[in-house]
Amino acid sequence: MSAPSASLQDAIFAFLAQPSTHGAVASVERLDTHISTVFLAGDQVVKVKKAVTLPFLDFAPLSAREAACRKEVELNRRTAPDLYLGVEPITRQADGSFALGGGDGEVVDWAIRMRRFDQDGLLNKVAGRGELTRSLMLDLAEGIAAFHAGAEQRTDFGGAAALRATIDGNEASFSRFYGSVFESARVSALMEASRQQVAAHAGLLDQRQARGMVRQCHGDMHLGNICLIDGAPMLFDCIEFNDHFAIIDVFYDVAFLLMDLDANGYRAEASILLNAYLDLTGDYEALAVLPVMLSMRAQIRSHVSAAIAEHVPDPAPLHDAARDYLALAERYLAMVPATLTAVGGLSGSGKSRCARGLAPLFSHGVGAVVLRSDVLRKQLAGVKPTERLPADAYGPGRSEEVYRRLAALAGAVLSIGQPVIADAVFARPAEREAIEAIAQQVGVAFTGLWLSADPAVAAERITSRSRNASDATPEVLQAQLGYDLGVLSWTQLDSSGPKSDTDAAARAALADWIR
Incomplete structure (x- = not known):
């Protein structure tokens, strides 16, 4: 990210953090991720893409941020039409001041406007309160199955090649932390086992790709990206910035949520979700690749946890989490008699x-x-x-x-x-x-x-x-x-x-x- 862009976005973020920008609300809460900054103001949310360049995206150009904002709204309206209100320009007026969603000045950035919801309705918080009921999991399975059934089919992504590429990317990401967080021999053994599983089922993976089981999915389906709206689970915040992450086999999509439930101690709920999804879809053939898909999802969480640890004062808890995810990834590939x-x-x-x-x-x-x-x-x-x-x-x-x-x-x-x-x-x-x-x-x-x-x-x-x-x-x-x-x-x-x-x-x- 260039210095001028950083300076400009800092000024924009300062503008968006002011209550007066949002109709004189009482206060504005700011939340940051590695690619977005979110402002919670009253009953609405304003989300801006950071002008960053990362290995898997480039948001430095203004046009790229605009395109990503529009795509995010378009894709998320499939599952959360009431949350995503639209895309608005941020302009700089002749006097140097900024305007959100109006003004006749130069467009200097773009923002997504969303309807705010109660953060206590996020499923990771619902789970923490012990409220992941069977009925809720059945509702969630129905919603995911219906979403997958209606998602756009793609044959230009997915298949065995996509999983092989993901394993290669995982191995490269792990290698940065050899000796400090992970043992190289242990990771190498896991990567080899993963490649063997993909090779053993390459024909099935490619057949599923040809039959339309690779679709424009959510891509980031975990408990923190599902919320309760009027008591019903709603998927939001899907991946829009990298097609390789989002145009995937439908079972690889749901595998993320299954792994997330299991990793956080909700194995019974994961079982309910899996079996309800199978009941609705009849997609039993995908069970052959479920172990490696679960393992790959845990692998990603493992090295991402290690990467996040580089940016916190006390990295030890995240290092522990990274190793726990690695152990989970190994367990999914362990040979257990049926x-x-x-x-x-x-x-x-x-x-x-x-x-x-x-x-x-x-x-x-x-x-x-x-x-x-x-x-x-x-x-x-x-x-x-x-x-x-x-x-x-x-x-x-x-x-x-x-x-x-x-x-x-x-x-x-x-x-x-x-x-x-x-x-x-x-x-x-x-x-x-x-x-x-x-x-x-x-x-x-x-x-x-x-x-x-x-x-x-x-x-x-x-x-x-x-x-x-x-x-x-x-x-x-x-x-x-x-x-x-x-x-x-x-x-x-x-x-x-x-x-x-x-x-x-x-x-x-x-x-x-x-x-």
Whole structure:
């Protein structure tokens, strides 16, 4: 950044920091990032791009800052139309004074005007208060899935080449801190493991690129870039300054948020988000590259933390965070045996809630993939998981199709190394035998859990459900009670009592496979 630009922007920032610039608000709060300066004034926000040149962007030219402001507003209006109000010029008048959004002087800079929101609504703060509810995570998954579905498809970015380039960039960034923060041998081993994973799945990555799974995504989807507006999660502050960061595989986009949740101690919420996203998109093939995508996201956070530490008085906490992210990146690529767990039981037995609670306890990635027959039935029908189906969707032929799909999908997911929890009634011996056979075919360990609850308790649970893929009613349960279940060889758990008791018994049955 040249000295004149720095001097001019300093004067502009001093102007924007004055309450009188914003209609005589009581005060103005200034926030700085490495590429932007933000002014919080009353119920609005003014954001200016810094005239900086960095390895991944060049905002020194005024025209580049204008273009970036306009692109930021355009892209973020996809998910946050009510937040991004527009782009305004900052002009210098004949007397040397500045004007925001008006005046007939020379345009000297550009600003984004936004609607201000309560900072307590940022998801990183919501998480800190312990308020990342299951309902909120389901809302978030729906929003992300819908955003990805509508995002522009691009075939000129992405694929295996893009991930290889990112790994190369990560390695170069790590190398600056060898000896001071990181051990070179350890980083080199991680980079080699990452390259091997990309090479092993290069065909899939390139096929996804060709099929339109590389899109104009968010690019920076973490808890600090999601806020609650009127109780609903809203993505904002997507990347506009570097297409290589934002035009990416949709799964690489959501992998950032999954990693961020996991790294900050919200593994159960990450599991809910992942499985809800899969339920909505059916994008199970991407699970093959999820480990390396999670690892690469943690790698970026690792070396960025080390870089930020150079600019703070006490770098030790950030150095610790950098090493923690490095360890997380290694864990995502660690070889962990896949296992198949089947959770069966009549409607209202609590099997789906139990399966959901078990999923994050598996060490692989952010936990096990839950394949639920109720969801697969909705996918086959082409409707959302919570949309009710007519009675004929539950006829014998359709149910057999659902169980075939469940077994085939479980085999496919297990074959790429992901642990699976199969969640279905499994009332018929043949259905239980079929899912066990999948484990034998793939060569993984199998555990079968059968949950049974007092009929009155089960009926009450059915009537109190909300946002559930099951269409079961108390009448359906009554019919199921007449089934001939045959011989039950699976571990049987009485789920009539408190959920904590059921969960403890399930964990004990899976003690060899969960943490």
